[in-house]
Amino acid sequence: MSAAVDLAAVSVRRGATPIVHELSAHIAEASWFGVIGANGSGKTTLLRAVAGRLPIASGSCAIFGEETSRDRDARASAIGFAPPIERLPASLTARELLALAGDDPAIQLERNNALWEALGIGDLLAVQAGQCSSGMKQRAALALAFARPTRIAILDEPFNWLDPVAAFDTRAALAVLVEEGLTLITALHDLTTLCGFCEAGLVMTKGRVSLALDTPTLRAGREDAAGFERDLVAALR
Numbered sequence: 345m346s347a348a349v350d351l352a353a354v355s356v357r358r359g360a361t362p363i364v365h366e367l368s369a370h371i372a373e374a375s376w377f378g379v380i381g382a383n384g385s386g387k388t389t390l391l392r393a394v395a396g397r398l399p400i401a402s403g404s405c406a407i408f409g410e411e412t413s414r415d416r417d418a419r420a421s422a423i424g425f426a427p428p429i430e431r432l433p434a435s436l437t438a439r440e441l442l443a444l445a446g447d448d449p450a451i452q453l454e455r456n457n458a459l460w461e462a463l464g465i466g467d468l469l470a471v472q473a474g475q476c477s478s479g480m481k482q483r484a485a486l487a488l489a490f491a492r493p494t495r496i497a498i499l500d501e502p503f504n505w506l507d508p509v510a511a512f513d514t515r516a517a518l519a520v521l522v523e524e525g526l527t528l529i530t531a532l533h534d535l536t537t538l539c540g541f542c543e544a545g546l547v548m549t550k551g552r553v554s555l556a557l558d559t560p561t562l563r564a565g566r567e568d569a570a571g572f573e574r575d576l577v578a579a580l581r
């Protein structure tokens with residue numbers, strides 16, 4: 345399958361510190377790609393760099409075949425990205441945030457109806473971010489990744505803070521978007537979502553790929569969830 349995002353020997357620094365080291369990954373179009381790893385292994389750093397929020401120090405990052413490693417703006421405009429909840433400006437309502445990030449909210453509602461329903465965005469539109477709980481902020485942040493039409497979305501631990509119903513419904517809505525052609529890249533700590541929903545992925549250890557997860561491995565994990573969890577936890581230790 346053709347690649348939506350092709351990473352070759354990508355390295356990323358935080359300040360002067362190298363965090364991601366020569367990481368390569370082929371992320372197929374219209375698929376859900378999961379990145380897992382220990383706390384501090386570099387998942388957020390990698391995802392922020394691919395989404396154009398951090399520079400790529402070296403290596404190649406092709407988006408639909410176009411090299412973008414030196415062009416953060418090209419990556420940021422090609423990829424929908426959910427901001428970290430602590431960065432949402434406290435004085436703005438969800439409606440104002442969505443309007444600033446993309447299309448008129450009425451157009452977003454029409455385009456993203458099922459996702460907005462799953463996230464309960466209708467109830468949040470008039471609420472200022474500063475008045476929101478963490479889960480409410482996370483709902484707004486996820487909707488912000490889809491404020492403009494996008495073929496690729498990067499969501500860093502999207503189910504953090506969501507209640508079980510919202511997490512279940514949001515995961516289902518995202519899976520439908522992937523079926524319809526979205527390329528979805530998520531950092532996850534949740535092995536059930538990884539093996540149940542992702543077509544491929546990788547395990548990061550200290551900024552490197554310690555294990556590539558292909559479709560047969562993840563499909564096998566659906567059949568034997570306990571065995572998959574045991575093997576993956578062993579790989580993560």
Ligand SMILES: Nc1ncnc2c1ncn2[C@@H]1O[C@H](COP(=O)(O)OP(=O)(O)OP(=O)(O)O)[C@@H](O)[C@H]1O
Pocket residue numbers: 358359361363381382383384385386387388389390
């Ligand atoms: N702003 C920063 N400046 C310097 N170093 C940072 C910064 N943010 C993160 N780091 C360092 O980068 C490394 C990777 O952090 P990162 O947030 O990418 O990990 P992660 O895998 O997403 O972790 P977690 O699972 O805890 O979210 C860590 O050693 C962390 O201390």
